[in-house]
Amino acid sequence: MRKGIIVSAALHLGVIGAAMVTWPSALRLSEEAPPSVPVELITIAEATNIQAAVREPPPQPTPTPVEAVVPTIDPDMDIQLAEMTPPPPEPQPEPEPEALPEPEPEEVAQAEPEPEPPPAPTPPSPAPREKPAPEPEEEFDLDSVIALLDNRAPRAATPQSAPVAEAPRRGIGDQSAMTMNLRDAIMSQMRECWNFPAGAPNAEELFVGVTFYLAPSGELARAPQLTAETRAAMAGNAYLRAAAEAALRAVNICAPYRGLPTDQYAEWREIIVTFDPTKMAGR
Amino acid sequence: MLLRKSSFIRRWLGPVAFAASLLAAPVAHAALEVRVDEGVSEPLPIAIPDFIGINPDASRMGADVANVVRADLERSGLFRPLAPTSFIENITDINVPPRFGDWRIIQAQGLVTGQATVQPDGRLRVDFRLWDIFGEEQMIGLQYTATPENWRRIAHLVSDAIYQRITGEAGYFDTRIVFIAESGPGLDRRKRLAVMDQDGANPVFLTQGDYLVLTPRFNPTAQMIAYMSYINDRPRVYLFDLETGRQEMLGNFPNMTFSPRFSPNGNSVVMALENNGNSDIYIMDLATRTSRRLTNDPGIDTAPSFSPDGTQITFESNRGGSQQVYVMNADGSNVRRVSFGNGRAGTPVWSPRGDLIAFTKIADGAFRVGVIRPDGSGERVLSTGWQDEGPTWAPNGRVLMYTRTLQTGANGVGGGSQIWSVDVTGRNERRVLAPGDASDPAWSPLIQ
Numbered sequence: 001m002r003k004g005i006i007v008s009a010a011l012h013l014g015v016i017g018a019a020m021v022t023w024p025s026a027l028r029l030s031e032e033a034p035p036s037v038p039v040e041l042i043t044i045a046e047a048t049n050i051q052a053a054v055r056e057p058p059p060q061p062t063p064t065p066v067e068a069v070v071p072t073i074d075p076d077m078d079i080q081l082a083e084m085t086p087p088p089p090e091p092q093p094e095p096e097p098e099a100l101p102e103p104e105p106e107e108v109a110q111a112e113p114e115p116e117p118p119p120a121p122t123p124p125s126p127a128p129r130e131k132p133a134p135e136p137e138e139e140f141d142l143d144s145v146i147a148l149l150d151n152r153a154p155r156a157a158t159p160q161s162a163p164v165a166e167a168p169r170r171g172i173g174d175q176s177a178m179t180m181n182l183r184d185a186i187m188s189q190m191r192e193c194w195n196f197p198a199g200a201p202n203a204e205e206l207f208v209g210v211t212f213y214l215a216p217s218g219e220l221a222r223a224p225q226l227t228a229e230t231r232a233a234m235a236g237n238a239y240l241r242a243a244a245e246a247a248l249r250a251v252n253i254c255a256p257y258r259g260l261p262t263d264q265y266a267e268w269r270e271i272i273v274t275f276d277p278t279k280m281a282g283r
Numbered sequence: 284m285l286l287r288k289s290s291f292i293r294r295w296l297g298p299v300a301f302a303a304s305l306l307a308a309p310v311a312h313a314a315l316e317v318r319v320d321e322g323v324s325e326p327l328p329i330a331i332p333d334f335i336g337i338n339p340d341a342s343r344m345g346a347d348v349a350n351v352v353r354a355d356l357e358r359s360g361l362f363r364p365l366a367p368t369s370f371i372e373n374i375t376d377i378n379v380p381p382r383f384g385d386w387r388i389i390q391a392q393g394l395v396t397g398q399a400t401v402q403p404d405g406r407l408r409v410d411f412r413l414w415d416i417f418g419e420e421q422m423i424g425l426q427y428t429a430t431p432e433n434w435r436r437i438a439h440l441v442s443d444a445i446y447q448r449i450t451g452e453a454g455y456f457d458t459r460i461v462f463i464a465e466s467g468p469g470l471d472r473r474k475r476l477a478v479m480d481q482d483g484a485n486p487v488f489l490t491q492g493d494y495l496v497l498t499p500r501f502n503p504t505a506q507m508i509a510y511m512s513y514i515n516d517r518p519r520v521y522l523f524d525l526e527t528g529r530q531e532m533l534g535n536f537p538n539m540t541f542s543p544r545f546s547p548n549g550n551s552v553v554m555a556l557e558n559n560g561n562s563d564i565y566i567m568d569l570a571t572r573t574s575r576r577l578t579n580d581p582g583i584d585t586a587p588s589f590s591p592d593g594t595q596i597t598f599e600s601n602r603g604g605s606q607q608v609y610v611m612n613a614d615g616s617n618v619r620r621v622s623f624g625n626g627r628a629g630t631p632v633w634s635p636r637g638d639l640i641a642f643t644k645i646a647d648g649a650f651r652v653g654v655i656r657p658d659g660s661g662e663r664v665l666s667t668g669w670q671d672e673g674p675t676w677a678p679n680g681r682v683l684m685y686t687r688t689l690q691t692g693a694n695g696v697g698g699g700s701q702i703w704s705v706d707v708t709g710r711n712e713r714r715v716l717a718p719g720d721a722s723d724p725a726w727s728p729l730i731q
Contacts, residue, residue: 020713079428079433079437080427080428080429081427081440083424083426084410086412086420086421179315182315183316186317187317187319190322191321191322192323193322194321195323195325195327196322196323196324198324198708198710199681200450201636201680211314237451238447238451238452242452243451245418248418249417252417270314271315271316271317272314272315273316273318275319275320276319278320279321280320280322280324
């Protein structure tokens, strides 16, 4: 089963890769290039001949003035731009089990989707959508359904039954063998989920901290949050904001977290992850 | 009373509770701290359904715009547009939040919904929203209005907005490429100056191919091109005004001028001037047409390129014995060598971001495009061809294009030249479509 998934994923990637390389060229060349070539040639030739005769007496062997009637870059471009504020939240987002508690009656009343006034760029107000923090325990959980459908390569997680902290050493807090094993379990899963935004200038400085809470099932108990430090550093730094959003996506995608022993739930209920870009940026 | 009680609690119970929590923390409530220093680098899965329209015309426009946006983002190598056939929710109103769960199931991490409208005045209006599927909120929402002929530019602007919002850096899709279009057999090769959109659309030839043209470069407003031409067998630098179609020789030098490039403010052009087998770098003020010599060395100095702040110039020189990359102040002072790797290094171009210099590395029998920091550190080779040369930067300093010359087979078949692009990380190397053979690309700035 697992082998099948891996083989399938590899084949799909291969096909997509091949298509990326071959398709665009196959399609584009035949579509766009040929017709425009002769047309432009004719235009230029005519214009050139006409202009060459009319042109001022060249003081010295100047270039044959090529007066190509070239379309300027923006003929009458004037593209207008307006910002659109986020729409009001939908009356009832049905598939969200978390959304059931409070239907927010007032918002429903004004939820008429109406087109924004076109001009007058208004700063986008923060999305009015507020999700009530869900309880750790849910009978039905969409994320776990998604996880079942998840056909990505299986994560290198420690198996559910793996004994964590087989040989407890003396030590306290984060120095104990137990927490080290928990860390490894989280880390090995995160590694598959963290899509590092390479290519930013000084990418090695884009450290991001994320705090999140897990339910005993390994699901996220609520939406992950950036640490205060990251939030503060992020202001005005678009690259760090992009890195922070990538980190939040990583925490979301990775759920549910597997291989965490329920008898040690207290140890991994709250997790603070630091995404350290130094290694990745050097690649 | 209540007040007093609470102040009592704050004063006494607070510290006690805090101390207790400190004691208890390692046992039960301490957050588990994890450091993640490895990850993957994969394109972001993004769903971009065809933009909706209220009538067939608008729907067709909407589909066309979405197609261009998908292609732009896919080509960047940073996004993976998902197949529309996998979509569960059918977007019918972009002013209502999407059903995020439906998009999570197909593993989309971003969603773009859009709408095309042909207004009563005939203009095309495109609205779009970018949604964060996990955060369940709008990341950006914009609206563009223009004449319908400009629909491709609108699509590129939408792509730029999405790219910028997700990567944190400006996009480069609403740009053009000036290049040399080549046609004909090897001995009678016709080389024409041409421009096209960054994605290969709308190619236009600017010259006829009666004379050789080389090294075209855009000015900062993308309205003028400086290049070298052999008109009347006098190899000189020329300017081509895209708005008027006028072409003029730049300056009146007795000898060959070549390798021109505009300064960042567009007011002057740096170029090389040949004199009895030696060449030095000059700068010419475009308003006064006065020129000034910047280098004075018996070696061959050529290929100058300004730093984006205009304070420095990188160039290539063989003054040290072999062709290498150098940097000097904009007035010609303080010359220092930058490239020290094996082999030779030429055609340096300063990144618009300022952090890197791209160049052609000639070593081990191959020409490759590489980058190096202006202080000479961090040299990396990015391209993988047999003969890749003449890099040019996207305006955001993130992507490079260059000429790839193909090796002619033993039977004399093959060969030719193509334009290729590569990400500054060295990933996503791919061919750029051009009509026929093409070489010497130069990227325009973002079109204003």
